[in-house]
Amino acid sequence: MKRTKIIVVFVYILFLMLPIYWLLNMSFKTTNEILGGFSWYPQNFTLDSYITIFTDPTWYNGYINSITYVLINTVISVSFALPAAYAFSRYRFMGDKHLFFWLLSNRMAPPAVFVLPFVELYSAMSLFDTPLAVALAHCLFNVPLAVWILEGFMSGVPREVDETAYIDGYSFPHFFVKIFMPLIAAGIGVTAFFCFMFSWVEMLLAKNLTSVSAKPIVAIMTKTASTSGYELGLLAAAGALTIVPGAIVIWFVRKYIAKGFALGRV
Amino acid sequence: MAKIKLNQLAHSYYPNPGSDEDYALKSMDYDWDDGGAYALLGPSGCGKTTLLNIISGLLQPSKGRIEFDDVDVTQRTPEERNIAQVFQFPVIYDTMTVAQNLAFPLHNRGVEAQEVERRVADMLETLELSAKADRRAQGLTADEKQKISLGRGLVRYDVNAILFDEPLTVIDPQMKWQLRTKLKELHQRFKHTMIYVTHDQTEALTFADKVVVMFEGEVVQIGTPEELFERPSHTFVGYFIGSPGMNILPCAIDGAAAIVDGHRIPLGFHYNPPAKAKLELGVRPEFVRFAKNTEYGVPVSIERVDDVGRHRIAKVHLGQHSINVLLAEGEPVPSYNIAVVCDPIRSGVYANDHRIEGQALKEASAW
Amino acid sequence: MVAKTVNQRAWFLVLPVLFIVALNAIIPLMTVVNYSIQDTFSPGVFFFEGTKWYQEVLSSSRFHSALGRQFLFTAIILAIEIPLGVAVALAMPRTGPWVSVCLVLMALPLLIPWNVVGAMWNIFALPDIGLLGYGLNWLGFDYNYTQQPVAAWFTVVLMDVWHWTSLVVLLAYAGLSSIPDAYYQAAKIDGAGRFAVFRYIQLPKMKRVLIIALLLRFMDSFMIYTEPFVLTGGGPGNSTTFLSIDLVKAAIGEFNLGIAAAMSILYFLMTLLVCWVFYTLMMRGEDET
Numbered sequence: 001m002k003r004t005k006i007i008v009v010f011v012y013i014l015f016l017m018l019p020i021y022w023l024l025n026m027s028f029k030t031t032n033e034i035l036g037g038f039s040w041y042p043q044n045f046t047l048d049s050y051i052t053i054f055t056d057p058t059w060y061n062g063y064i065n066s067i068t069y070v071l072i073n074t075v076i077s078v079s080f081a082l083p084a085a086y087a088f089s090r091y092r093f094m095g096d097k098h099l100f101f102w103l104l105s106n107r108m109a110p111p112a113v114f115v116l117p118f119v120e121l122y123s124a125m126s127l128f129d130t131p132l133a134v135a136l137a138h139c140l141f142n143v144p145l146a147v148w149i150l151e152g153f154m155s156g157v158p159r160e161v162d163e164t165a166y167i168d169g170y171s172f173p174h175f176f177v178k179i180f181m182p183l184i185a186a187g188i189g190v191t192a193f194f195c196f197m198f199s200w201v202e203m204l205l206a207k208n209l210t211s212v213s214a215k216p217i218v219a220i221m222t223k224t225a226s227t228s229g230y231e232l233g234l235l236a237a238a239g240a241l242t243i244v245p246g247a248i249v250i251w252f253v254r255k256y257i258a259k260g261f262a263l264g265r266v
Numbered sequence: 267m268a269k270i271k272l273n274q275l276a277h278s279y280y281p282n283p284g285s286d287e288d289y290a291l292k293s294m295d296y297d298w299d300d301g302g303a304y305a306l307l308g309p310s311g312c313g314k315t316t317l318l319n320i321i322s323g324l325l326q327p328s329k330g331r332i333e334f335d336d337v338d339v340t341q342r343t344p345e346e347r348n349i350a351q352v353f354q355f356p357v358i359y360d361t362m363t364v365a366q367n368l369a370f371p372l373h374n375r376g377v378e379a380q381e382v383e384r385r386v387a388d389m390l391e392t393l394e395l396s397a398k399a400d401r402r403a404q405g406l407t408a409d410e411k412q413k414i415s416l417g418r419g420l421v422r423y424d425v426n427a428i429l430f431d432e433p434l435t436v437i438d439p440q441m442k443w444q445l446r447t448k449l450k451e452l453h454q455r456f457k458h459t460m461i462y463v464t465h466d467q468t469e470a471l472t473f474a475d476k477v478v479v480m481f482e483g484e485v486v487q488i489g490t491p492e493e494l495f496e497r498p499s500h501t502f503v504g505y506f507i508g509s510p511g512m513n514i515l516p517c518a519i520d521g522a523a524a525i526v527d528g529h530r531i532p533l534g535f536h537y538n539p540p541a542k543a544k545l546e547l548g549v550r551p552e553f554v555r556f557a558k559n560t561e562y563g564v565p566v567s568i569e570r571v572d573d574v575g576r577h578r579i580a581k582v583h584l585g586q587h588s589i590n591v592l593l594a595e596g597e598p599v600p601s602y603n604i605a606v607v608c609d610p611i612r613s614g615v616y617a618n619d620h621r622i623e624g625q626a627l628k629e630a631s632a633w
Numbered sequence: 634m635v636a637k638t639v640n641q642r643a644w645f646l647v648l649p650v651l652f653i654v655a656l657n658a659i660i661p662l663m664t665v666v667n668y669s670i671q672d673t674f675s676p677g678v679f680f681f682e683g684t685k686w687y688q689e690v691l692s693s694s695r696f697h698s699a700l701g702r703q704f705l706f707t708a709i710i711l712a713i714e715i716p717l718g719v720a721v722a723l724a725m726p727r728t729g730p731w732v733s734v735c736l737v738l739m740a741l742p743l744l745i746p747w748n749v750v751g752a753m754w755n756i757f758a759l760p761d762i763g764l765l766g767y768g769l770n771w772l773g774f775d776y777n778y779t780q781q782p783v784a785a786w787f788t789v790v791l792m793d794v795w796h797w798t799s800l801v802v803l804l805a806y807a808g809l810s811s812i813p814d815a816y817y818q819a820a821k822i823d824g825a826g827r828f829a830v831f832r833y834i835q836l837p838k839m840k841r842v843l844i845i846a847l848l849l850r851f852m853d854s855f856m857i858y859t860e861p862f863v864l865t866g867g868g869p870g871n872s873t874t875f876l877s878i879d880l881v882k883a884a885i886g887e888f889n890l891g892i893a894a895a896m897s898i899l900y901f902l903m904t905l906l907v908c909w910v911f912y913t914l915m916m917r918g919e920d921e922t
Binding site: 004005006008009012013015016017018019020023026034036037076081084086088090091093096101103104105106107109112113114115116117119120136137139140143144147168196200201202204218221222232239242243249250251255 | 637639641642649654658660708716720725733736737738739741748749752753754757765796806855856859876877880884893904905909912
């Protein structure tokens with residue numbers, strides 16, 4: 001019984017790791033070696049691809065652009081969602097349920113539907129090709145998600161905490177920042193993680209809302225793929241590097257991750 | 267129904283326990299009679315639940331054996347041991363109805379459908395849940411849920427023992443009393459061996475024929491409620507049972523007298539305490555009183571008098587030690603020449619926290 | 634649970650969110666609606682067309698087949714990912730140092746940009762240089778996803794399972810870790826077997842998170858675009874052209890704005906409808922507890 005369980009988990013993780021291994025494997029090969037045929041590990045181990053990425057500004061700027069809009073988006077999503085989630089978790093007000101569903105419904109909106117209108121909208125606001133445009137566009141799905149997760153965590157905090165604080169003479173903003181936010185610190189961390197994650201992995205909007213100066217790494221990869229022939233080694237290295245920020249972030253929240261995925265309300 | 271025997275039993279949660287400190291349960295040998303109602307009493311963390319889980323088989327002891335009716339069951343699962351156990355917080359199967367919950371342990375054991383129906387109906391009646399038999403168990407109140415948990419143990423008439431792990435924690439005080447009475451009633455009816463873990467002395471003393479007091483992983487006394495009260499065999503028992511607990515005063519022993527802070531307190535027995543032991547005099551507030559006018563007593567000063575419902579308790583000082591004195595109804599608090607007298611027969615002497623016995627005096631001085 | 638207090642001023646707390654989501658949702662949605670009922674021949678010149686595009690979309694076999702493929706794909710991946718995720722979650726250790734390691738490794742695919750996922754699998758599945766493609770051919774299967782529709786479907790489904798099953802695992806695991814030990818102990822005492830424990834304890838406790846998992850996986854798989862687009866480009870032929878791919882083809886590739894907009898609206902409404910059903914079920918489940 002115990003052994004079957006270990007085997008199930010092991011096989012599953014192995015299945016997850018194989019494609020990642022293959023990506024790493026290729027990233028240490030030259031393009032010629034990759035195209036030359038099948039091999040389990042690099043025959044001529046090379047770091048050339050990584051060196052190119054870290055020295056060529058078109059490449060590393062891509063990472064900087066991506067991280068910029070992801071961070072802006074995370075900050076906006078969390079800070080906007082905090083008061084709203086508090087309202088939903090503590091009060092009843094006219095249309096609250098409909099509003100909540102409407103918010104969630106935006107999480108369901110297929111980005112493909114919004115590509116063209118977004119390009120028009122952000123061009124009209126002269127934000128096209130800026131990290132801010134992508135950050136704002138990603139709010140479409142990240143803000144509702146943040147409200148949802150935070151609301152779950154906040155509902156887990158007994159209402160007596162608020163009442164005691166008000167009786168002790170705290171004003172709402174003071175109470176919220178000094179007392180309430182520390183209580184849901186784990187929830188804020190998990191929410192930030194999710195916003196980071198969904199903004200980091202999205203590419204349809206990110207690609208179409210930028211052209212030159214704010215191009216995210218994922219778009220640079222597709223461009224490279226089409227213009228300079230198939231630089232497979234370089235592409236593999238660039239892809240492998242896109243895993244790194246997520247892996248770092250996930251390591252920080254590993255303790256809360258299971259609970260966060262349950263949206264705090266299990 | 268079975269006699270339970272613990273043989274050199276000890277348990278540690280560490281894989282390689284070294285010193286005594288590592289043991290949650292220190293080595294113990296006890297026999298628990300068939301059909302007895304036992305209460306396991308002790309503060310949080312004293313090893314009560316550990317012992318209970320070892321008896322039920324949820325936990326494997328690190329050392330020693332456990333026998334039911336002289337058969338070694340140490341390696342058996344809870345199911346094979348045929349044990350029922352009720353936990354601190356109600357455990358119910360959310361998706362089942364009340365009746366299905368009660369039938370569940372019987373179905374799992376392949377009891378015939380007709381018999382299941384009969385016993386479930388009987389149990390619903392006993393627990394006064396008949397009206398809710400077909401309701402989903404999920405929506406019930408905490409004490410109804412706990413009744414179901416109790417019921418799942420009690421429907422199995424043939425169990426070797428029923429174990430309760432602080433089952434009334436989540437129950438309202440009013441309901442607590444009712445459920446306890448119910449348990450007693452069921453015990454009389456089915457004569458199961460029952461073991462009841464609690465940290466509430468009232469609960470233990472009203473429920474059990476025999477109370478097992480535990481302290482820091484050891485059983486310090488097994489006895490009837492009277493024995494625990496009259497002759498606590500460990501200072502912890504004296505302190506833990508009774509309200510307020512026993513007065514425990516560091517002392518020296520001189521034959522049939524204890525010397526506390528330079529004052530002689532006469533005792534009913536002649537003691538030969540072991541050398542170098544930590545000696546203490548233990549006497550319950552019930553057995554201390556203020557000396558009458560001419561009587562010889564130990565001079566004390568009164569700190570305060572508390573009214574605790576039926577009694578009043580005077581807190582007095584003897585040197586740096588404080589003593590609780592229970593005042594009889596209407597008894598005045600003396601205002602000068604204040605002194606206290608201890609009942610010599612009911613004063614005990616403790617060496618390293620354990621009670622020691624003395625030899626009877628030729629003429630025991632009366633209270 | 635104490636009833637929430639009625640407070641209309643709570644609206645002020647919601648306003649910032651309302652503003653930012655409305656900016657992103659309502660204005661573009663209006664644009665799409667606008668397109669969907671008009672026609673254009675040159676920039677800035679529009680003609681009102683009423684429901685013409687809708688009728689055209691609804692009667693086109695191209696839309697029907699994209700929709701069919703979409704539902705088939707979503708059904709397949711849900712049928713695989715939900716049970717597989719639950720099974721892996723059940724097999725996970727409940728405590729110990731390995732839990733964190735497992736969770737982090739399992740979460741990795743979720744954090745890879747979607748087009749990188751597509752590109753990874755694009756190469757991973759190639760018959761000549763990819764481990765999967767090479768391995769399958771070595772085992773004797775005739776496998777080439779760039780030419781065989783069945784192989785393409787297999788690859789897209791396997792990729793999605795690889796990419797998203799962990800989300801189900803993490804959710805189910807969260808549900809499982811919320812079950813107190815006493816439940817398992819009581820089940821042992823009651824003599825319940827492994828299946829009864831699953832059926833009467835674990836499954837009911839996971840119900841809520843599983844509904845969330847189902848909801849998220851439905852939404853995301855229904856709007857899947859990037860990964861299959863990068864992997865197969867919708868081909869071979871149109872065999873893996875799902876709704877979003879078809880939509881972008883119509884809008885950008887063929888510049889059929891009216892058609893694309895009408896499709897968008899229909900597509901969005903369908904997702905909304907299914908999710909509304911889920912959401913209602915979920916909220917009802919919540920009221921019971």
